[in-house]
Amino acid sequence: MNGEPIRNIVIVGGGTAGWMAAAALGTVMGAMPDLSIRLIESEAIGTVGVGEATIPQIIAFNTMLGLDENEFVRETHATYKLGVEFVDWARKGHRYIHPFGSYGLDMLGIDFHHFWLRARDLGHGSELDAYSIAAMAGKAGKFIRPQNERPGSPLAKLGYAFQFDASRYARYLRRHAEARGVERTEGRVVEVLQDAESGFVTGVQLDGGEIVEGELFLDCSGFRSLLLGQTLGVPFTDWSKWLPCDRAVAMPCTLAGDRQPLTRSTAQPAGWQWRIPLQHRIGNGHVYASAFIDEDEATRLLLEGLDGEALAEPNRLRFTAGHRERLWEKNVVALGLSGGFLEPLESTAIHLVQSGIARLLTLFPTTAFTPHEIGRYNREGAQEYLDIRDFLVLHYRASERDDSEFWRYCRALDPPEGLAEKLAMFESSGRVIREHEELFTETSWLSVMVGQGVQAGGHHPVAQMLDEAETVKRLAHIRGVIESTVGQMPSQDEFLAANGSAIAAEERLSA
Structure with missing residues (x-):
């Protein structure tokens, strides 16, 4: 073996990123002999905590941890998400859904949408949403888990994710991680110690004087990027030319309005507003470009767009779109905001943490920290940021x-x-x-x-192999099957009541 096994892992920072990393490492590597996994966080340092919407890949992460989905939904006050609804983005008064799953049914060896395009060219127009079980169920407020045992049913193609309380998720994962040997230390890092010759981080000193030593450090310190950015000086790649939004103001409100299993993004004059309905509240925020609107006006627009009564004071955030040129430098790996930020338009923040953890587990180093694994990690991470951008x-x-x-x-x-x-x-x-x-x-x-x-x-030319009448007939059949299936699905509220409703559980306890 090139180098000795890593024995001491230190995670600097908690929040969603820190506890996702701790839970994953504890689950996969916690039983390794003589391995220490230690997470340092300070109650005095707040977390961003506004990332509440996810994409379907979160299901694989939760499954890897062995989490029970109903328990997860209950503990995080989660709702289901079938896609993102975009309002006023193409033009005012227009809306469409970016659904999870797929559209229609591939035919004659080519993608379904080519038949839809041909039908539209022939004057038989139907909205693309009508061919997505996720989009139609989302609009109708319906939800049921995919039924993969029925491959001929649209329900086999239903993709879904979650909308949840990020702070509750972090607490839930903390319990999971600590049960698998992860040690939490309360404290604020006041100094980062480095080897004089190699520049490797050797330890961090806490405000109480304790020095926590380690061999591998995970930087989950948020926008501060305490280890990767401040200490190791890894430069930041700025993408504000293409993504000029650089501010956000967030505020939860009471439940009101519709209860669709969708995240909603509504375009505003200088950005966009998110709406994320949970079981116990609605998460709201206004992402905007400060070069085109001031903070007071951005906050006013957010308040005007709330469906319910505000539950907290505005939480104001500043950021720059982009990422650190290298996400792994020496013996430090950055996860989450310490490595980069892309606005949550497509709910990718938690996924970037998840993919960074998965990549680290695949390329997990020894004390040799060879450049081959580090280089591959950085190439793949940079490419993922670029693709999402x-x-x-x-x-x-x-x-x-x-x-x-x-x-x-x-x-x-x-x-x-x-x-x-x-x-x-x-x-x-x-x-x-x-x-x-x-x-x-x-x-x-x-x-x-x-x-x-x-x-x-x-x-595609193959789409013309079906004549006009047959094309129209098949498309109508697909729409009809989806409509019929959605009609038989339970509402999201009905499904939650039977499968993980925190509110129902609290009512049973108080009865």
């Missing part, structure tokens, strides 16, 4: 809105190279391309390009 930029670049200076700026953006190629391919032939197993699938790219009004320049 391009997908986010699509939402802004493809908008038809020109009613404010902000939207005129976004429409005039020169798209990054990867996005430009995807747009050119779709606009020339209707083809949707996905590179190197990137996070967002063909369904995702199709939904946003169509939803934002990008026009397909054609369709």
